[in-house]
Amino acid sequence: MALSTQAVPALRRTQRRSTGISDASRAMLISTASRIGTILLVIFLLGILPLLSGRDIAATVFRSRYAEGEMTPAALEAIRQELGLDGGPVGAFFAWLGNAAQGDFGVSWTTRQPVLPTMLEAMGNSLMLMLASLVVAVVLAALLVIPTIRRGLAGRSDRTGGGVAAAFTALPEFLLASVLLVVFAVWLGWFPPFGWRGPAYLVLPALSMGLPAGGFLGRLLSDALASTFSERWVATWQVAGFSRTRVVLAAIRRTLPGVTAPMSLILVGITAGAVVIEQVYAIPGIGRETLAAAQSQDLPTLQAGVILLMLLAVALGIGANLVRRLLLGPALRSSSLPAPVPKAPSSRWALLLPAAMLALLVVVIVAGLPRDPFSLDYARLEGPSLALPLGADASGRDVLARISHGALSTIGLGAIVAAICLAIGLVVGLFPNLGSGPIEVTNAAPPILAGLIVAAVMGPSSFGAAVAVTIVSWAPLAAHTAALVAEVKAQPHVKIAPVLGVGPVRLMLRYILPSVIGPVFRHACLRLPGIALALAALGFLGLGPQPPASDWGLILAEGMPYVERAPLVVLVPALSLIALSIFAVSLSSLSIDLRGGKPRVSRRRKPRRSITDPRTGLVPAARTRTADIPVTTP
Amino acid sequence: MHSLEVTDLRISIGGRTIVNGTTFSVGQGQRVCLLGESGSGKSLTAAAVLGRLPANAEADGSIKVNGIEVLGIPASKRPEDARVAMVFQDSAVALNPLVRLKEQLIEPLRRHRGLSREDAAKAAVELAESVGLPDPEQIVERFSAELSGGQRQRVCIALALACNTRLMVADEPTTALDVVTQKRVLDVLKRYTAGQRTPALLFITHDFAVASELCSDSVVMKDGDVIEQGQVHSIFARPEHAYTRELIRAAQAATVDPYVQQFRDELAALRASEAAEVAARPVFFDVGRVSRSYRMPAKGLFGPRVDRTALEETSLAIAEGERVGIVGVSGSGKTTLLRLMLALDETDTGAVSCQGKPVRPGTVRALKWYRRKVQYVPQDPASTLDPLMTVRALVREPLVRLGVEGDHDTMVREALESVGLDATYLRRRANELSGGQAQRLAIARAIATRPDFLLADEPVSGLDLPMRESIVALLRKVSEERGTGIVVVSHDLSMVASLCERTVVMHGGAVVEDRPTRELLTAPRHERTKELLDAIPTLHVVPEGMTPVAA
Structure with a gap:
């Protein structure tokens, strides 16, 4: 009796009660307004994209319509009026919006064809490709999940092994596409390398897109299922003699709602992956058209492409949310789902893989540092020798030197991006309701889509690539910050602060921030390899650094045409990138305690609950991106 | 044949022995309890009986359910006769x-x-x-x-x-419940186990009183060893091990029987004089017809919104320096009342006032006067200390933030002295203190501003007996030495009985009985008060040679 029979956790009660009417509805109002505001802002920016690029639009439009005609001021004025340019950005926006609403997205500045029909046709091709990739992804994910289910039924809910296999499937699409193309189309000749003329043309692209998605999906489902199997009701059911099939089905049903949000992000990721894949395999899809438009600054086509891709993403997101509501049913409104059981920290052996990859990268970088990446000292595509360990590229430059210097610039740029993301994430995360719109929208926007828009406005450059990656990479850090803030706020020593006379500013700076800053900083460090990969992907597409810069993605793209004559020019950057992605993924799948080493008040017996709001899904959002770390709560 | 026979069971995890040769049995139609604190190996023993040992555990020995060896066989693969039911x-x-x-x-x-x-x-x-x-x-x-x-x-x-099944295992099934609910669950367990056609019961608990209400036999475990075993009443009568004695003492401390006895004697001795004295003191808190309800999440997307009433037209007046206990089951509205009195929540109707001035949520600046007068002692006070702040910074925080005039360092020292901590602790950090010291420190912080009243929310629930006793003693000492009033919200009647001179019973958002503790405990009037008193698990046999622990 004395010890804790009567210990009803008053903390939990007060927590429930503190969300009274006014607080809850105000928070809801702010976050809804924030979401709507963000979406309107994005649409507005898209609408006035031509204005942002700083070119004389009327002249460009005139040229696209009448290639030969004489450009009279009167004609230009007519175009200005038609496009609403004389009304400033707002007038231009509404003119564009009015036309767009009627299905008129204008005329391409390069082909002089109406934009929409072309893009819709391209969209059809892309949808076919995405569907095929989805099939690949689902099959792969199912295969990866089976061992977890077997372990779960045996009462073991530890993380599955298979991390290495999963890491290999989690290569970025542009890399996997290049490798598959080289191996199966060029060397083995099993499948056609380029084009879009029949089912055989679908295989390699679908694999390139489906394997990473499936690997990620499988990992996500495995982790979620493992956590479901550690829930107590599984024990109750097994002890009560429920059949294995029923337990497994119920576990899957219980798991799905929690992963629909990240699953919709995977689908969105597939739409972005289409840009790369269609580029590599020369498929006339919407991604390739949009990329071409971005490169040639054909803004009407770009607008239409981005809007179609965004509509697709929004539709997928809404669909996933509906599915989640359907699956959760009444459990959602009582908002009392069991808190996830924290994962056990990874063993020391799990550190081996990232350590090995890091060592490999460091060796390459150190070996190439003293060499010159720009001088054309060697014969074109010269083979490897003692003086030139990794051969020369198509212009006769030292590949080792280019890889080494490229690493420094890519990773250095990545570090700057990560630092900026950290700062934005911390600031936005401290005001979780206000930031919920931008967090959701940018979290769902793939770097490539952002890269397309930024490149269209600013022209392709390293700076543009950095801006694009920053725009979409701060969101997970902000979500993590928001989750930690909510968690710290629920701790007794912070909850009591108002009674001691501590005001809101001091509460944030002195009580909350110190507990939050460490874990979020480490999170940002862990994201660095992923950010570097995103930069490389933009470089590969030509949206990042321009030749002769030695960016890894650029080196890979430059080598592709020569893969048959000198495999090393592709293999070396590809292998370096593979090492980097295995490093990123194996590092991210370590379950590292992100909350800092100091055990907070170990006297307490009750475990802290992780604050996961089932309605806003802020915390799940933080756990979902490919290069994310599982936010563990000890 | 026994329903359960555990022989020389040893379980180790990662080379560390957790259960060290346990032997006990549960006969058909018997209820046996496994007593011990967390870490004693009782839960792991239960897991082995159920066939749910963690993957990295190694077990040897023997577990027989209805005569069938089941050690190491998972639940799904056991024969029909050897199945075990479980309540978590x-x-x-x-x-x-x-x-x-x-x-x-x-x-x-x-x-x-x-x-x-x-x-x-x-x-x-x-x-x-x-x-x-x-x-x-x-x-x-x-x-x-x-x-x-x-x-x-x-x-x-x-x-x-x-x-x-022929055997049911229940692992602390009532730990998270309040006393009244606990009694209902125990009644169900009592009715449906250990009969002709109902399963034998292995009941796992740390609570001797609950064990004595339910079980005939008991196995006491500590650090993986069985230290005592036999019939509950004979263990109770002649506990051999110091740990068992401690368990019994804890169980006794939670009952109100000793107080009832003591109060009867006191009431017989003096009448009316004291009650009149309390009534003469000026009113400090005035809670006037206060209502508060909370909006529940809507059922379905367009379902009607339902409001749950937490407080309904509750009135309460508390005089200066009074020690008042507010008791009730979970959901009776007592915590809501405390939050309103702390100005952490807004009333729907009615108002809380302190010395005539209204008290409602506001900015830190607007509430400074009130925070100086009224401080808060939360559940498990030590958990509210920022572990990285020094003792000095912790106790100074309310003095600085609330703008208390005077020499802060002297006041910090005074506060520490009155809880029995000396100046050598000033530079230590909170996480370097022992559990007991930290609890004292938290109370020192609450009394640093020399408040007129302390409001406490379940201050001792979840703590072990020595810690409970020291906090209750400290609160009483502070109150007596400084004249500080105390309002304590709890569902632990024994703690209220030992600390408070007046007890308020709440149910369904309203005050149902409000009388001096002595009278309330000795002659409860309201149905709900009686229910609360009845629900406290009592030790059914009074051992020879042991006197009930007085307050």
């Missing part, structure tokens, strides 16, 4: 949140009793009714999150009964 500690997670309760009851009924679907559906309703669930036909259509903790735990028992 936390009912909130013991049931699938997404499956209707009916479905969860029907499956084992069909499987283990061979019923058709229709018959099983009927049997599920009958089971729900027999474990005392209100409106059983409706309730089985619901989901687990829609039930209260006590109702859920009864569903779990129904589920265990549905399995039709």
